[in-house]
Amino acid sequence: MTRRELLKSLGVAGAAPALFGGTFAIPASADGGGKPVRFGVISDLHHQQFGDKQVEIARLREFVDAAAEMNVDFVIQCGDLCPPLKSDPLLAEWNRFKGPKYHVLGNHDMDHGSKKEFMAFWGMEQRHYAFDVGGYHFVVMDRNCVKKADGTIVDYDRGNWYRLPASSKSFSDAEQLDWLKKDLAKATNPVIVFMHQPVYLTDDLNEMGNWREILEAFDTANYNATKSGGRGKVAAVFMGHDHDDRYGTRNGVHYFLLNSATYAYTSKGADFYRDSLYAFVTLSPDGSLSLAGKSSAHRDKASDAVKARIPPRISDQTVQVAPKSEKYSRPPLK
DSSP states (O other), rough: OOOOHHHTTTTTTTOOOOOOSSSEEOOOOOOSSSSEEEEEEEEETTTTTTSSTTTTTHHHHHHHHHHHHTTTSEEEEOSSOOTTTTHHHHHHHHTTSSSEEEOOOOGGSSSOOHHHHHHHHTTOOSEEEEETTTTTEEOOOOOOEEETTEEEEEEOOTTTGEOOOOOSSBOHHHHHEEEEEHHHHHOOOOEEEEEOOOOOOOOOOTTTHHHHHHHHHHHHHHHHHHHHHHSOOOOEEOOOSSSEEEEEEEEEEEEEOOOSSSSHHHHHHEEEBBOOOOOEEOOTTSSSEEEEOOOOOBBSSOHHHHHSSSSOOOOOOOOOOOOOGGGOOOOOOO
């Protein structure tokens, strides 16, 4: 799907509004004012990972142009964006979007510097935080800590995670987990979570850190909300890192593993996509979540095995995730 086709599917530039991609039933917001919330998300741009050619700027430019044309409520990048050094042109491109902009920390963002340096460059005040838009509660997590041999948890810093076994990576620290549990307990509206390293759907089972504790926090929050009749349940989780395009459900929560904007991992290294990949998400007043993903092609000649294993897209599949009796049904038109 080209950028033009994606925008047309979302009702931009005079096209009829349409739900494109997966449509998922989540609790409708009580105080959203009857208006949809729409945001753009891009992940794993990997600016300058393969040299200082600044070629990823064009990929980000396409995303920013589309987000501006759609007038989304906010944009967010889901980690592995860039190192701060020599990234001023990328920062300028990102800042062309005049609405709210949010960041998720990714492991490669600390390849050559510290979290504080990355955060200062991008104006990111907190490594984990929450915000509210249109009757939805959004949570951003930091999964970029390592567990040392003595059990202590320390930040990713200047590539220190490269030297450690997989089982020591992708942790969230105790302070953050405590904050997460308290934040979810106070939520009064549906919760959408963003993180870089996945806690579900990944093939890298040895590099999931304390994923069990995070999923337990989601489970407990949703169980308590159900008992009390509250609306503050975790409804969806968006993740990056793996350069894969996957969707799944667990205990009523919808998990989206977002493909890289730039390339696929293969046994021979990076297999670049011809065009940038990204997605737009619409949270409708009826409680549905629609995902409109970008598709492309492999830039260079790719084997059939690579094409089959890693399609260059963020999927446009349609999934039924709630019994029809529980789904919102619009009244008939008169």
